[in-house]
Amino acid sequence: MCGFAGFFLFDDPPGREAALRLVRTMARTLAHRGPDEEGVFAEEDGHFALGFRRLAVIDPSPAGSQPMVSACGRFVLAFNGEIYDHAELRAELAAAGHVFRGHSDTEALLETLARHGPEEGLARASGMFALALWDRRERRLVLARDRFGKKPLYSARLGDALVFASELRALLRHPLLRPARDPEALALYLRFGYVPGPRTILDGVRRLEPGHLLVAEADGSFRLHRWFDLVAEVRRARAEPLDPRSGEATEALHALLLDATRRRLVADVPVGLFLSGGIDSSLVAACAAGAGAELPAFTIAFAHAAHDESAHAARVAKALGLCHHVRPCGERELLELVADLPEVFDEPFADASALPTLLLCRFARGRVVVALSGDGGDELFGGYTRYADTLRLHRRLRYLPRRVRRLAAGTLSLLDTDLLRALGERLPALARLKPDERARKLREVLGASPEWLMRAIVSHHHDPRALYRLGREPEDPRWAGELGGIVPDLPAWLQLLDQLQWLPDDILVKVDRTSMSCGLEVRSPLLDERIVLLSWRLAPDAGGTPGAKEPLRRVLFRLLPAELFARPKQGFSPPVHTWLRGPLRDLCEELFAPASLREAGPFDPARVRRLWREHLEGWVDRRFELWNLLCYVLWYRRWCRAARAPEEMAA
Incomplete structure (x- = not known):
């Protein structure tokens, strides 16, 4: 397991020594991923450079060092992960006459890619990985991730350069990248507590999605291709x-x-x-x-x-x-x-x-x-209870015609407090909520499709724009019924x-x-x-x-x-709700101060103070909303404070 970083320049290369200095600086931010060894590679004119930090797990000798050049000299590989069928790949190549220098899985993967090409080679590999494969003859770069996204890989087009790395921190060491936030990504983070791919929190930086490869050519053109399609495989399996x-x-x-x-x-x-x-x-x-x-x-x-x-x-x-x-x-x-x-x-x-x-x-x-x-x-x-919860809710609601549910959802805001309190007593999950919160929750449930019911269940902030007006959530067809034709039964x-x-x-x-x-x-x-x-x-x-x-x-x-x-599923979730009222209270008071919120968002200070007050007074358990904000502001102070993002300047 390791980390790597690099860049591909389509114009005005800086020379080999300058390229090596920069890529080494980028890679050293990943020393925690690879504490055992450092390796770098650059072409003579510096138009391509690759830096690597190694955690030596299989064949810790120099024969397993990276970046690794193929036996034919054409390909250079930096690879983060493990190939679990590398013995089988090695045996196949040896039977074809290949002589190995060591016994690392990196060498088995590299020679498999060299022999079969990226797509077929990846299909033969079983494991977790993110990789950068450089074709010296064609001046072509291939970036790829494993089938399910176990290992990370980020990239950004910066003018006439493509930069890539295992973590965002390495990209931030490239002089052309500034930490400007993506407002849509921030809105998604507020909802889910993480940024769904392919977006990242940084504007212009993308996370390569699982089962995908990105091909960059010397003329600056790109091709994004899905080499493993989980949805298609699911369809075949269910047949x-x-x-x-x-x-x-x-x-x-x-x-x-x-x-x-x-x-x-x-x-x-x-x-x-x-x-x-x-x-x-x-x-x-x-x-x-x-x-x-x-x-x-x-x-x-x-x-x-x-x-x-x-x-x-x-x-x-x-x-x-x-x-x-x-x-x-x-x-x-x-x-x-x-x-x-x-x-x-x-x-x-x-x-x-x-x-x-x-x-x-x-x-x-x-x-x-x-x-x-x-x-x-x-x-x-x-294994998650939310599947059964969503299924149970959907089964209860589906007997009501959609028009009736929509009408009921639209009239809830007209109901008085006493009636909403009575509804809460009949629905214990809503009993803790204030009347306006109760009405909002009921509106969501009555008007929602099955996938939106689960979206509501997993959401931290149910209305991110009320908190952060600069960001609008992009539509995602996966949450709009796209998968229903593939797996029509709700739990699946x-x-x-x-x-x-x-x-x-x-x-x-x-x-x-x-x-x-x-x-x-x-x-x-x-x-x-x-x-x-x-x-x-x-x-x-x-x-x-x-x-x-x-x-x-x-x-x-x-x-x-x-x-x-013979016991229920237990698991462990830290008692964030009590921490916020106790040992984290002083930190929250600082992070949720109006000046702090305007700088980090800008977020609506009045809305945040309302959430904070409701949690402190025990009206509503706001642990998810507040922990979400706490983590974001801490992240902002660590990574973005030195460079004001463009949307802040406009605001």
Whole structure:
């Protein structure tokens, strides 16, 4: 696992030495991703340069160093990630007569790309990756990301240059890039708590989407191409349904889980695993033990019993014979990490679960360089309660004609306070809200389509323009029913939405940044592409139960006693609502001061003060809105304060 940065100049190259100086400066901002080694490459006239920071995991010798030049001398590769089928790729190339210099997965990938071309070569590779492939003969650059977006890659067209990097911080070291914010991206952030791709918070900077490659030619032309189409693959998988309750399905999933885990155990450095005691991490741990691996397991023990799963994790570790390392964690330790968030995430990010994830990664890094995780289980097998919540709401509302629902939504604002209070008593989820908030929520529910119901459930700020008038949310066809023709049943539709947005832009960003901030590589067996596609053959309309993760349970109960998991899904979300009223109150008072809000947004100070007052007085739980703003203002102060964005100047 590593990081890279580079640029491709279409005119007026600066010469090799100047190019090397600049690309080395960019790459050194990524030293946390690759603490073991630095490498640079530049063409003689400096029109192309590539810098690399290495975390040596497979073949730590100089034979695995990057940027790596192909045996034929035509191609140069910088690659961040791991190729799990590199042994198979190597065997195929060796059978064709290729002689390898070392045993790194980088060399196997590079020679596969050189032999088969970018698209076919990527299709043969199983793994997590972002890469830059430079064709010296054709003066052509190919940037590519893996199928599901496990590894990041950003790019920007700056005049006659294309610059690219693993993180935004490296792009910011290029003299042509200034941190001007994208108002539409900020509006999206306010809604979701992260910026959905391909946008980024910086104007003109784009995140290459999962399964895509970008080809840049010497004449300055570009071609964006989807080399892996998840939606098309889902359509094909669902054409061959498999009953998830059948022995055939359980056997197939079990075999894939074992093989995916076995592949991810290959490393020339110490490997461990995260263990929460839940279904996903326990299944990965059991598969690793089944493959004969004796791995250390790492768990965080939280002070509050309601959030602590360490006792469950200990029972799983004992059953599997794992060496179990537990890190006690008090509230104060998590609070101290809040100040680190804008450094770890160089783009606004408001998923509070990043705090315990960061603590866990730092704990594990003290003993291992690679850790296996259970990420992906909820998204693939319906583990989130929001799927069932949305389905239940939709089923209740669909008996009302759409015209009646729209009419009811339009007249709610005319109802008096007593009637709204009565409605709240009949709908407990609304009982805590003030009357005007209650009316707004009811209007959203009555007037919403299924995908918009879930959008309302996952939103932080339900009306970003009321807070930030400079940004209007762009339309996204995925949230407007586009996927309905592909997966017409609602639970699967919602899961596909999550796999296209929530998974790559929140979950995998969180895992990548928290782990790589301390030089730890995290591998996710459940996100093996073969398991992802099998999960769609086992979709809910084929007999599954939304939210039950039944196929995973059936495999798990082959490996561990079922009584270890006879409890509701727990998870951990930091008590942000109490922090805001307590230990974070002084910080919030500073960040939410009118002058601070006008500078960072500009945001409407009166609206923010209202949200803040309602939360402090206990009228409404505003944790999501306020944590979202807190993370954004902290990010702004770290990355943008020195350069005022153009929209601020206009305002």
